[in-house]
Amino acid sequence: MAERRVGKVNTVVDIQGLSKSFGSHEVLKDINFSVNKGEVVTIIGSSGSGKSTLLRCVNLLEKPSGGQIIYNGENILDDKHNVHQYRKNLGMVFQSFNLFNNHNVLGNCVVGQVKVLKRSKEEAEKIAKKYLRVVGMEAYVEAKPRQLSGGQKQRVAIARALSMEPDVMLFDEPTSALDPEMVGEVLKVMKELAGTGLTMLIVTHEMEFAREVSDRVVFMDKGVIAEEGTPEQLFNNPKMERTKAFLQRTRN
Amino acid sequence: MSIEWIIRIVVEYWPMFLRGAGVTLVIALIGTVFGALIGLLSGILRTIPIPENGPKRLLLKIVNFLLSAYIEFFRGTPMIVQAMVIFYGAAMAFGYQMDPLIAGIVIVSINTGAYMAEIVRGGIISVDPGQYEAAQAIGMNHLQTMMNVVLPQVIRNILPATGNQFIINIKDTAVLSVISISELFFQTNSIAGNNFRYFESFFVVCIIYFIMTYTVTLILRYIERRMDGPENYVVAGEMDTAEDIKRKTTGA
Ligand SMILES: Nc1ncnc2c1ncn2[C@@H]1O[C@H](COP(=O)(O)OP(=O)(O)O)[C@@H](O)[C@H]1O
Ligand SMILES: [Mg+2]
Numbered sequence: 070m071a072e073r074r075v076g077k078v079n080t081v082v083d084i085q086g087l088s089k090s091f092g093s094h095e096v097l098k099d100i101n102f103s104v105n106k107g108e109v110v111t112i113i114g115s116s117g118s119g120k121s122t123l124l125r126c127v128n129l130l131e132k133p134s135g136g137q138i139i140y141n142g143e144n145i146l147d148d149k150h151n152v153h154q155y156r157k158n159l160g161m162v163f164q165s166f167n168l169f170n171n172h173n174v175l176g177n178c179v180v181g182q183v184k185v186l187k188r189s190k191e192e193a194e195k196i197a198k199k200y201l202r203v204v205g206m207e208a209y210v211e212a213k214p215r216q217l218s219g220g221q222k223q224r225v226a227i228a229r230a231l232s233m234e235p236d237v238m239l240f241d242e243p244t245s246a247l248d249p250e251m252v253g254e255v256l257k258v259m260k261e262l263a264g265t266g267l268t269m270l271i272v273t274h275e276m277e278f279a280r281e282v283s284d285r286v287v288f289m290d291k292g293v294i295a296e297e298g299t300p301e302q303l304f305n306n307p308k309m310e311r312t313k314a315f316l317q318r319t320r321n
Numbered sequence: 322m323s324i325e326w327i328i329r330i331v332v333e334y335w336p337m338f339l340r341g342a343g344v345t346l347v348i349a350l351i352g353t354v355f356g357a358l359i360g361l362l363s364g365i366l367r368t369i370p371i372p373e374n375g376p377k378r379l380l381l382k383i384v385n386f387l388l389s390a391y392i393e394f395f396r397g398t399p400m401i402v403q404a405m406v407i408f409y410g411a412a413m414a415f416g417y418q419m420d421p422l423i424a425g426i427v428i429v430s431i432n433t434g435a436y437m438a439e440i441v442r443g444g445i446i447s448v449d450p451g452q453y454e455a456a457q458a459i460g461m462n463h464l465q466t467m468m469n470v471v472l473p474q475v476i477r478n479i480l481p482a483t484g485n486q487f488i489i490n491i492k493d494t495a496v497l498s499v500i501s502i503s504e505l506f507f508q509t510n511s512i513a514g515n516n517f518r519y520f521e522s523f524f525v526v527c528i529i530y531f532i533m534t535y536t537v538t539l540i541l542r543y544i545e546r547r548m549d550g551p552e553n554y555v556v557a558g559e560m561d562t563a564e565d566i567k568r569k570t571t572g573a
Binding site: 128130132153154155156157159160161163165166167168169170171172180181184185186213226229230233 | 373448449451452454455456457458459460461462465469470473474477550
């Protein structure tokens with residue numbers, strides 16, 4: 070608890086008592102956790118446990134049924150908050166890339182900056198190229214999404230989100246839709262980003278990766294946070310039976 | 322002998338045919354363009370996410386109802402009847418006769434709009450929703466998402482259907498002769514009424530209609546090819562082949 074309060078000073082998003090139901094199906098129950106500045110938090114858990122829903126609630130792609138999301142000291146679920154204004158502070162990387170097919174690689178990274186952040190085209194292109202370089206895609210500015218491999222698409226999607234220079238990056242299983250030989254190139258980029266002090270909240274099934282990059286690991290089961298801790302605690306000394314069972318299953 | 326009459330009719334009446342064809346093309350083209358704009362606007366309005374409650378919900382429900390009523394009504398009644406109702410209705414309501422050309426453009430626009438609204442809706446549905454979400458996730462609002470991501474793809478997708486609508490309009494403006502618009506069919510009727518050569522006059526106009534529609538088909542095919550752009554892209558910096566990029570990012 071003491072650790073929590075210290076963290077609060079630097080908290081980027083603080084989630085309190087969050088719940089989400091689809092109809093009568095309660096998918097998230099009383100979720101409490103926060104992400105601090107510069108922290109890399111990974112969320113693990115079996116399929117259907119609510120990881121994606123949680124991530125989508127954080128940037129309000131899903132509207133939470135209850136609870137609070139505190140950002141900059143304010144509950145952004147209040148009616149007075151503008152969803153679109155809030156979302157530009159959070160970058161999102163999807164499992165299925167979701168690049169804009171009508172834009173080339175550069176355009177994908179520029180359009181949001183120009184339309185949402187009102188940056189000039191020149192400035193936006195400069196920033197876009199900077200982040201395309203970070204993900205190793207600067208040579209492909211002219212390419213259309215359909216001309217790229219899955220790994221390349223995902224790296225562009227990461228650059229697109231980074232170009233908005235958000236406070237926190239959300240990743241929803243960014244390598245799950247990739248052919249095995251392309252997983253490495255995306256994880257490599259993400260490890261490099263983690264090393265730069267970027268705040269990241271990552272849903273992943275890559276346990277080795279989670280152990281390596283995380284400051285904190287959150288294990289979700291059936292819509293609740295079952296256990297959380299440092300990678301050492303969670304992977305080497307899980308307290309809960311269901312955490313142990315899950316880790317056992319992923320090892321096989 | 323028919324062939325001689327056909328030649329005589331062309332030589333003698335070509336200015337009338339030309340004027341009629343001009344009026345037909347103007348009405349069909351402007352009607353299709355406005356119809357497409359009505360369709361796009363309707364598509365933007367009908368895809369606004371409806372909030373769970375609040376006054377905006379009621380407003381959107383009303384807008385959707387009115388749009389559906391408009392679409393169903395104009396698709397479910399013959400344009401020739403719509404022309405009569407609008408032309409004589411406007412005369413009754415405002416106490417003066419609309420300029421026939423303006424009346425024709427209004428009728429064709431409204432009629433085409435109803436069809437285009439459905440075509441656009443199909444086009445929007447066919448753009449994968451992940452792109453809409455990705456745009457929302459970088460902070461775009463509905464209008465920005467539509468204008469910068471969804472509609473550019475919709476426009477490309479519905480281009481063939483819009484071209485088809487244009488061709489239908491070139492043919493169907495013939496019904497506007499009932500409100501004495503001097504389009505191609507009306508002109509031909511006058512010509513035939515003059516010389517009593519019904520077969521030959523309408524044979525000539527048949528060819529003229531076909532030349533117009535086929536030309537439009539060819540132009541549209543060209544535009545579609547142009548819009549798709551080149552199949553290949555140039556990788557900036559000759560050193561960076563796909564392999565170089567891969568080596569750089571995986572560190573292999
Ligand atoms: N839009 C939705 N409507 C109804 N149920 C949903 C929806 N999205 C997710 N769910 C349900 O919520 C549960 C959690 O899903 P999800 O968050 O995608 O899990 P995970 O990402 O951990 O695999 C699942 O049972 C899923 O069927
Ligand atoms: Mg998921």
